[in-house]
Amino acid sequence: MEIYFILLFMCISVKRLLGIFFPPACLVCGREIDSPGLCDDCKKNVTSxxxxxxxxxxxxxxxxxxxxxxxxxxxxGRNRFVMARAVFEYRGAIGKLIQGFKFGDRVSLASYFSDELHKLYNTHHSTLGMADIAAIIPVPLSDRRLKHRSYNQTVLIAAGLAGRLSVPLYQDVIEKIKETPPQSRLSAERRHENVKHAYRAVDSHALTGKPVLLVDDVITTGATVNACAAALRKAGIRQVYVLALAMRV
Ligand SMILES: [Zn+2]
Ligand SMILES: [Zn+2]
Incomplete structure (x- = not known):
């Protein structure tokens, strides 16, 4: 777990230091801007x-x-979570940023994405009576994919959100127990079947009967977050809320 916090801390510290000498640049097009994030033109290419x-x-x-x-x-009654919400539609500028974050080693984007998730959390926590959560749990990658990519981008944003909310991060509670073909090649029905029994909860006793927040980067059909929520519920966790950066619409 520590390595993700160290990575995140390094990203934030380096960013602060650089900000003294260099003004922030738009995360998408690189244009100089006043405050970190996206320039006005790139924001037009983002759909919340x-x-x-x-x-x-x-x-x-x-x-x-x-x-x-x-x-x-x-x-x-298909969905086993209480409520799922995403910040953005997965396309345009945000699609490119998430691709860079997942596959292009742009780990410094974790800070921006964690801020966006934090805003989403605050909105739903106050307006929908979302319960106070006992833990933040990232959707895991399989060991094979983790080796291939060297980091799990979802853990980075979940850790960022956990830090902002002062809620513990439980990154090893869900285990992927079955290798599954990439979801992108499958229909919606097949995606649910593909991941149905692919996850299980481990060492989750401390969270029995408590509400938790599951974090993912992109929700496509919802099959993965639903399978993770089902695994957590099976282990006795009472309520599973889901937040994601983006949703394919
Ligand atoms: Zn821009
Ligand atoms: Zn629905």
């Missing part, structure tokens, strides 16, 4: 997730008219 969306899984409805309500999948 807005209502109307499903009040449970957070997926926006195709039409932007009407009010938020529960979607068909959630009525059927």
């Amino acid at each position: 997730i807005r209502p109307p969306f499903c009040t449970k899984c957070g997926r926006p409805f195709p039409s932007d008219r009407g009010v938020s309500h529960i979607c068909h999948d959630c009525i059927r």
Whole structure:
């Protein structure tokens, strides 16, 4: 666990030091800006997730008219989490940034992404009566993928959020026990089947009966976060909330 905190701390310290000599640059296009983040032009290329969306899984409805309500999948009881929300739609400038964060070693983006997750948390904590959480749990990578990439980007943002909220990070509570084909090649139905029994909760006794927050980088169909939530519920964790950076819409 320490290595992620050290990495994060180093990123933040170096960034502060550089900020004295160099003004911040837009994370997408590199243009000089006043405060860290994105320039005004790049912000236009970012879509935040807005209502109307499903009040449970957070997926926006195709039409932007009407009010938020529960979607068909959630009525059927498929989703085992209490509520899921994402900050951005996964496309445009944010799509590029997340790709760079996951595959391009841009670990310094963790700070910006953690800030965005923190804002999302604050919104839902106050307006939806989200319970005070006992732990923040990142969605794990399989050992094989972790070796390939050397770091799990989701742990970095979960650690950033845990630090901002002063909530403990439990990064080893969910274990991926089955190698699964990449979700991107599968249909929505197959994705749920693919990951259904791929995760299990380990050493989670301290969290029995408590609410927790599961963090992921991108929600596509919701199959992965749902499988993780199911594994946590099976282990006796009472409520699982989900926050993600982005959602494919
Ligand atoms: Zn820009
Ligand atoms: Zn739903």
